Amino acid sequence: MATVIIDGQEIQLAEGERLNGVQAAARAGIEIPHYCWHPGLSVVASCRMCLVEVGRRDDKTGKIAMQPKLVPACQTPATDGTVFVTNSKKVADARAMVEEDLLLRHPVDCPICDKAGECLLQDYHFRYGQETRRADIKPFTSRRRELGPAVTLFVDRCVMCSRCVRFCREVAGTSELMVANRGAHEEIDVFPGFPLANKLSGNVVDLCPVGALGDRDFLYQQRVWFMKGHSHVCANCSAGCSIRIDENQDQIYRIKPRENPQVNRWWICDEGRYGWKHVHDPNRCVTAQKRQAAGAAPMEWSPLIAELDTRLRRSRRLAAVVSPHLTVEEAYLLCRYVREIDAEAALVLGPVPQSDGDEKYPGGFTIRAEKCPNRRGVEQIITHFAGECAGWEHFLERLTKERFDAVWVSGGYCSQWHDAAAADRFSSADILIVQDLFALPLMRRADYQLPGAAYPERDGSYVNHAGRLQSFGWAIRPPAGAMVEGQLYWRLLKRPGLYQSRAVLDEVARDILYFRAAAEPVPETGVDLNCTPAAGAP
Amino acid sequence: MADFEPVLMANMQREDSHTLAAYEKAGGYAALKRALREMQPKGVVDLVKRSGLRGRGGAGFPTGLKWTFLPQETRGPVYFCLNADESEPGTFNNRVLMEQDPHQVLEGLILSCFATCATTAYFYMRYEFPLAWRRVQAAIDECYSAGYLGSNILGSGYSLNVYLHRGAGAYICGEETGLIESLEGKRAWPRIKPPFPAVEGAFRRPTVVNNVETVACVTHIVARGAEWFRSMGVPPDPADPRDPGSFGPKLYCLSGHVERPGCYEAPMGLPVRELIDRFGGGIWKGRRAKAAIPGGISMGLLRADEFDCRLDFASPARYGCLGLGTAAVVVLDETVSMVDFLHNSCRFFAHESCGQCTPCREGTAWSLRMLDRIRAGRGRWKDLDLLLEIGDSIGIIPGSTICGLSDGAAWPIKNAIRKFRAEFEDYIRQSNPQGYLETAPVAALDSTGSH
Ligand SMILES: Cc1cc2nc3c(=O)[nH]c(=O)nc-3n(C[C@H](O)[C@H](O)[C@H](O)COP(=O)(O)O)c2cc1C
Ligand code: SF4
Numbered sequence: 001m002a003t004v005i006i007d008g009q010e011i012q013l014a015e016g017e018r019l020n021g022v023q024a025a026a027r028a029g030i031e032i033p034h035y036c037w038h039p040g041l042s043v044v045a046s047c048r049m050c051l052v053e054v055g056r057r058d059d060k061t062g063k064i065a066m067q068p069k070l071v072p073a074c075q076t077p078a079t080d081g082t083v084f085v086t087n088s089k090k091v092a093d094a095r096a097m098v099e100e101d102l103l104l105r106h107p108v109d110c111p112i113c114d115k116a117g118e119c120l121l122q123d124y125h126f127r128y129g130q131e132t133r134r135a136d137i138k139p140f141t142s143r144r145r146e147l148g149p150a151v152t153l154f155v156d157r158c159v160m161c162s163r164c165v166r167f168c169r170e171v172a173g174t175s176e177l178m179v180a181n182r183g184a185h186e187e188i189d190v191f192p193g194f195p196l197a198n199k200l201s202g203n204v205v206d207l208c209p210v211g212a213l214g215d216r217d218f219l220y221q222q223r224v225w226f227m228k229g230h231s232h233v234c235a236n237c238s239a240g241c242s243i244r245i246d247e248n249q250d251q252i253y254r255i256k257p258r259e260n261p262q263v264n265r266w267w268i269c270d271e272g273r274y275g276w277k278h279v280h281d282p283n284r285c286v287t288a289q290k291r292q293a294a295g296a297a298p299m300e301w302s303p304l305i306a307e308l309d310t311r312l313r314r315s316r317r318l319a320a321v322v323s324p325h326l327t328v329e330e331a332y333l334l335c336r337y338v339r340e341i342d343a344e345a346a347l348v349l350g351p352v353p354q355s356d357g358d359e360k361y362p363g364g365f366t367i368r369a370e371k372c373p374n375r376r377g378v379e380q381i382i383t384h385f386a387g388e389c390a391g392w393e394h395f396l397e398r399l400t401k402e403r404f405d406a407v408w409v410s411g412g413y414c415s416q417w418h419d420a421a422a423a424d425r426f427s428s429a430d431i432l433i434v435q436d437l438f439a440l441p442l443m444r445r446a447d448y449q450l451p452g453a454a455y456p457e458r459d460g461s462y463v464n465h466a467g468r469l470q471s472f473g474w475a476i477r478p479p480a481g482a483m484v485e486g487q488l489y490w491r492l493l494k495r496p497g498l499y500q501s502r503a504v505l506d507e508v509a510r511d512i513l514y515f516r517a518a519a520e521p522v523p524e525t526g527v528d529l530n531c532t533p534a535a536g537a538p
Numbered sequence: 539m540a541d542f543e544p545v546l547m548a549n550m551q552r553e554d555s556h557t558l559a560a561y562e563k564a565g566g567y568a569a570l571k572r573a574l575r576e577m578q579p580k581g582v583v584d585l586v587k588r589s590g591l592r593g594r595g596g597a598g599f600p601t602g603l604k605w606t607f608l609p610q611e612t613r614g615p616v617y618f619c620l621n622a623d624e625s626e627p628g629t630f631n632n633r634v635l636m637e638q639d640p641h642q643v644l645e646g647l648i649l650s651c652f653a654t655c656a657t658t659a660y661f662y663m664r665y666e667f668p669l670a671w672r673r674v675q676a677a678i679d680e681c682y683s684a685g686y687l688g689s690n691i692l693g694s695g696y697s698l699n700v701y702l703h704r705g706a707g708a709y710i711c712g713e714e715t716g717l718i719e720s721l722e723g724k725r726a727w728p729r730i731k732p733p734f735p736a737v738e739g740a741f742r743r744p745t746v747v748n749n750v751e752t753v754a755c756v757t758h759i760v761a762r763g764a765e766w767f768r769s770m771g772v773p774p775d776p777a778d779p780r781d782p783g784s785f786g787p788k789l790y791c792l793s794g795h796v797e798r799p800g801c802y803e804a805p806m807g808l809p810v811r812e813l814i815d816r817f818g819g820g821i822w823k824g825r826r827a828k829a830a831i832p833g834g835i836s837m838g839l840l841r842a843d844e845f846d847c848r849l850d851f852a853s854p855a856r857y858g859c860l861g862l863g864t865a866a867v868v869v870l871d872e873t874v875s876m877v878d879f880l881h882n883s884c885r886f887f888a889h890e891s892c893g894q895c896t897p898c899r900e901g902t903a904w905s906l907r908m909l910d911r912i913r914a915g916r917g918r919w920k921d922l923d924l925l926l927e928i929g930d931s932i933g934i935i936p937g938s939t940i941c942g943l944s945d946g947a948a949w950p951i952k953n954a955i956r957k958f959r960a961e962f963e964d965y966i967r968q969s970n971p972q973g974y975l976e977t978a979p980v981a982a983l984d985s986t987g988s989h
């Protein structure tokens with residue numbers, strides 16, 4: 001075990017743990033400011049903000065010998081006996097120098113900069129900078145140019161940390177960004193005709209420690225301090241990237257990756273980053289309706305639920321289409337409900353949208369071909385109840401031969417997920433209940449047309465392609481009139497009060513072996529259901 | 539020293555000195571033949587180590603020692619990069635060698651590659667050397683024809699290929715890891731160390747980088763022995779245990795305000811005054827000297843009363859300079875304004891900073907902007923303190939940057955202002971009588987003239 005000394009404080013590193021000075025200091029609760037270093041990128045040690053004094057403590061004598069010069073903490077491994085000094089005057093002077101340098105030509109246009117409030121240049125200036133400007137005063141320039149469809153560059157705000165350039169080389173592998181010119185004339189740029197257009201491009205905005213790279217979608221939409229961030233999981237593909245949804249008063253403004261070493265590390269793809277627009281689509285269904293001879297008539301939720309429950313309980317043959325967009329908990333409750341009424345009820349996995357194939361990037365990031373978040377989780381739930389998991393196509397086939405008294409269809413897809421022909425197959429059912437986001441053919445044909453939730457409104461857990469279960473709470477409330485699926489099933493099952501996803505997950509983990517690992521509180525990074533100690537061994 | 543006979547420049551007097559025929563006639567490639575016949579690579583390394591040869595590229599690192607840093611056991615290639623990017627202002631000895639006697643350089647290169655077991659050498663030449671480029675390429679072609687290069691050289695079993703690579707037109711391409719990046723086709727941004735090139739250099743393989751004059755010296759060490767090499771120069775300073783001494787012949791570049799500028803050969807340790815007076819014919823136009831750059835502009839400045847300074851690896855530092863550098867002396871006569879000198883120096887480094895490290899990129903540009911303003915008659919005494927602060931804080935010596943370019947930028951600032959402060963103050967007071975005492979920030983010039 002290695003002992004590292006930071007400002008006199010000793011910390012222990014675990015066996016085989018390899019940290020640099022910045023990381024080791026963070027362990028001791030000490031911030032070493034840094035711009036160019038990022039755990040997901042190669043070390044260039046060029047911004048020089050992390051300069052510290054470094055020495056070595058002799059094992060036997062306990063004497064400390066310090067190096068005369070400053071060294072970048074990001075480039076210095078913390079090994080047994082390494083001494084870091086981060087609070088000396090020398091270090092403070094060096095930080096002040098770098099901050100002063102970076103502000104020499106900076107436009108200081110914080111009032112109109114999206115990054116203000118979460119900008120390292122700002123934060124470090126207040127913490128480590130000098131109070132007064134010593135350089136000449138000059139009207140600053142503020143040039144902007146588009147780097148690609150998602151990203152815009154405010155040229156003069158750049159601190160030349162080269163994170164964005166390294167990201168495009170090392171993680172995306174597409175190398176669109178480059179440094180043009182030399183010395184103080186350097187600028188980030190793209191080669192003419194080769195815009196920053198890879199599917200991971202939005203990450204450079206998160207990586208940019210200052211306001212140089214702007215997200216065109218978020219530009220001037222909201223000040224960062226007005227937004228509240230919510231941990232969530234992306235629903236756009238089966239990778240299940242950990243995300244943070246930034247929202248103000250139930251309006252989403254942006255989505256950012258949430259660090260998860262087990263899943264997406266520090267990144268998300270642009271499909272996920274911008275894949276929330278349907279949530280605020282004005283065409284979303286927001287009124288529960290009942291179809292009658294004269295057309296659909298709005299209905300209050302409470303009488304509707306009571307009526308629905310009564311009618312369903314009178315039915316004999318039931319079927320439910322369980323969407324891979326439902327959470328584990330919702331799928332469980334829905335299956336539970338229909339099987340309570342009809343122990344033989346057909347349980348069907350909703351369509352699983354697929355793209356051409358997984359898209360793998362050199363940095364290890366993969367966008368999955370399966371464009372839904374919870375196929376695995378839903379499959380396991382259905383299999384638990386039905387012994388097998390029937391698919392959508394198979395069910396459509398079955399509908400031509402079999403008649404059901406009632407069919408419950410859950411949706412939640414962000415796009416047109418079935419066509420009119422598929423919807424026609426459901427005509428034989430006496431009662432068709434559809435809960436979805438949009439008025440698609442099935443919804444229009446349904447006897448009970450129920451507006452449901454989009455993923456940021458859900459509460460519960462998804463199981464990703466690799467069998468990792470991640471739990472999350474809702475980030476925004478559904479639009480007035482819509483009801484989150486979990487809540488609806490909860491009420492149909494006559495459970496008291498508000499829907500509690502954790503209580504359901506407890507039940508799931510108790511009842512279904514596959515989910516056993518979720519019996520414990522689920523960490524922010526999720527839990528791997530494959531390595532359940534008991535899994536496989538009944 | 540009177541009996542010193544030039545060796546590095548000996549062949550240059552001959553007709554067609556750049557050809558193989560002339561070189562061989564003067565005894566060229568005899569050392570190579572003998573080494574390949576009689577010596578093992580390790581023997582050459584030991585010989586060079588014993589000779590005390592230190593790199594002529596600027597840093598003065600002991601050459602033999604550098605070669606031993608290569609991993610002992612390595613599968614796969616070791617690369618040798620010959621640093622012929624010579625861009626340090628005032629320096630032109632590599633160019634003279636390559637234009638006048640390219641075979642001497644190639645013989646040294648082959649010997650050095652043999653010693654380091656490199657079978658591929660990259661001859662990285664400054665782009666702006668068209669004649670040297672043609673002559674070195676011709677010399678390489680001659681070597682292939684004559685069997686000095688290629689496979690199984692002179693039947694020894696040793697093979698070597700040399701590729702002449704034209705540089706990317708930037709000073710920073712001469713910094714050894716900038717050179718390697720540039721060679722790999724990238725932007726010449728110096729690498730952070732470790733790993734050092736000896737462990738991981740060009741194409742991530744163990745790599746040696748040496749200067750043109752360094753390998754030229756190797757030729758003569760192999761030909762004449764380590765003792766001969768150590769017989770001239772300056773022995774280690776007994777007071778400094780880390781000084782390995784400065785041995786061998788040296789090419790001094792003399793330029794500026796002297797009667798006879800040129801490249802001159804003399805043993806290590808030639809006093810500046812002797813170089814100027816005996817070789818350069820004294821200060822031009824009968825004027826007096828004001829200052830001199832001791833070894834390329836990066837090394838700082840000597841005042842005229844410091845011309846006793848010897849040009850060896852240890853002496854210039856005793857006069858507050860950075861070091862010997864490339865032993866390129868540029869003489870400034872009494873008419874030169876130190877403000878102009880420093881402006882020119884700052885302009886160079888601001889232009890050449892690769893822009894990677896914040897303190898270098900911004901410090902060099904800021905110092906240039908201040909000097910622009912001073913020269914525009916809007917200077918303040920306070921600027922001198924700010925300039926000194928920049929000079930004292932940028933560089934690998936204080937630890938604030940990756941490479942030595944910024945140390946080179948710092949030294950002219952520190953030396954010029956500390957050694958000639960009165961002149962700077964007078965200039966500022968006289969050119970800006972109203973504002974020279976101002977300490978609050980002032981308006982920047984509308985446009986800076988310099989780029
Ligand atoms: C900014 C900068 C520029 C340099 N330019 C050159 C150069 O043009 N030629 C050279 O031989 N060495 C140059 N050097 C030194 C090299 O980094 C390296 O030390 C040298 O090539 C090693 O060769 P040597 O050991 O034979 O001297 C430069 C160093 C710095 C910091
Ligand atoms: S644009 Fe941002 S991320 Fe890119 S180099 Fe500049 S400051 Fe760094």
Ligand code: SF4
Pocket residue numbers: 710727728890891892893894895896898899939940941942943944
């Ligand atoms: S010190 Fe200057 S030239 Fe050297 S790597 Fe840093 S920025 Fe580039």
Ligand code: FES
Pocket residue numbers: 033034035036037044045046047048049050051072073074075
């Ligand atoms: S974070 Fe260490 S030098 Fe930039």
